[in-house]
Amino acid sequence: MRFAPNPNGPPTLGSTRGIVVNSEYVKKYGGRFIIRFDDTDPVTKRPMLEAYDWYLEDCKWLGAEPDEVVMASDRLPIYYEYAEKLIKAGHAYVCTCTQEEFKQLKDAKQACPHRDTLPEEHLHEWKRMLAGEYEERTVVLRIKTDIKHKDPALRDWGAFRVVRTPHPRPQVGDKYVVWPLLDFEGAIEDHLLGMTHIIRGKDLMDSERRQKYVYDYLGWTYPRTSHWGRVKMHEFGKFSTSGLREAIEAGEYSGWDDPRLPTLRALRRRGIRPEALRKFFIDMGVGETDVSLSLDNLYAENRKLIDADANRYFFVWDPVRLEISGVEPIIARPALHPSVDRGSREIQVGSSVLVCGQDIKDTKPGDLFRLKELYNIRITGEGTAEFAGHDIETIKQGGGRIIHWAPMEGIPVRVLTPEGEVTGIGEAGIATEVDNVVQFERFGYVRIDSANGEVIAYFTHK
């Protein structure tokens, strides 16, 4: 099995499906898992140098370490060799039609003038291509299929073209001017790497039919294939790697791990566990139907994984000061976790606390509240309240609400969510949880990213 990305950006949710499903089959049925970088386009989908490592990192994180890593850009001579073989056998030809000319002929089911000249001539032209005697867009090596094939997508497809832009990898640079196209490169590699099974997107279904011509010419057996439909997440609109890159460069996003992005690095930073992603994509299956679903399914898996580990803390957004009369300073000791015994935190409280504005917005004097794990209060006016006993039963029977709070000495917290920023005050203990996923009670789970004076948290999910 293999996963064959073009590293022109970081792995996204879409890549994750390929990584997870392919590696899962290998885990289940044995075999080898290969990552092959299909980095054969130095221009329109130009690879990003950093992205090679990002893929390997993220695969490892997802529990999908490859048995082998191959870069297509290292193996051009191999592709040349097979191209030459096909030319000699009369199965490929050098075509100097313009793109428009060829399209017209193809749509009319007509062969171009170059198609049926002698293999020796094509071999000669091919050598000239390799020697750099052709400019970009003036020549292409085509695989002969059936120019009258009823499906226009299969008629004599292009296998190599001239690209003069150097490849971003310094090891490759400007070594080559003739580059293979995906159908050719993939066809050769899948055979050479010993692929028995391929699972990939159904946009590549025609690709398979094209590649089979090459397999027939070379006497190879095509791997067993299956194709999955497109995945669309309700939360993310249409996005393309190049579009994201532009948006990042324009400063619309803070980087590839901006919490609003569907990249794996962003999800990781938000505290999504790799096991949740695996489960999510394995449960999705490999059907050919296009699916459009919500991240809620992923969140549900993740919530089950993190809940037992996530310590609880109070974080007050839209903080409003509440002056409480009739109280002595006290230390609250709420448990770090409601059902797993991990001890408790200590919060020093004086005569006022911060609460969420929305909790006391529409209150009138006399309304009863329980400050969670502290004591009961009764509202006496705008921003003021009075102590109303310690007994929780009063609240349970009296119908007052239990709300959370933060001490006046709390630390500022900034939560980065997919919908934007939420700022507020949290209890000081949050600063000890850097890198951990915690639950801000009545708010949701977050991963504490840093705590230098101000806590930066990435929102995980509710």
Added chain:
RNA sequence: GCUCCGAUAGUGUAGCACGGCCAAUCAUGCAGGACUCUCACUCCUGCGACUGGGGUUCAAAUCCCCAUCGGAGCACCA
């Protein structure tokens, strides 16, 4: 325009190759309840689907045909 593929609850998904065990699985979602000093977790209960029409058959989610809807390819992108 030509070609290919698909269609099961709100959302995913199992079942379809070999028709009966399907009054259709599981998850998520939603609703209600239990527990709880969180609107979290856990547990219980409930809701909800075979796109439509023909055909074959004793029997169709499953096979065939048509229609409708959706997606993809026809690049010197991957």
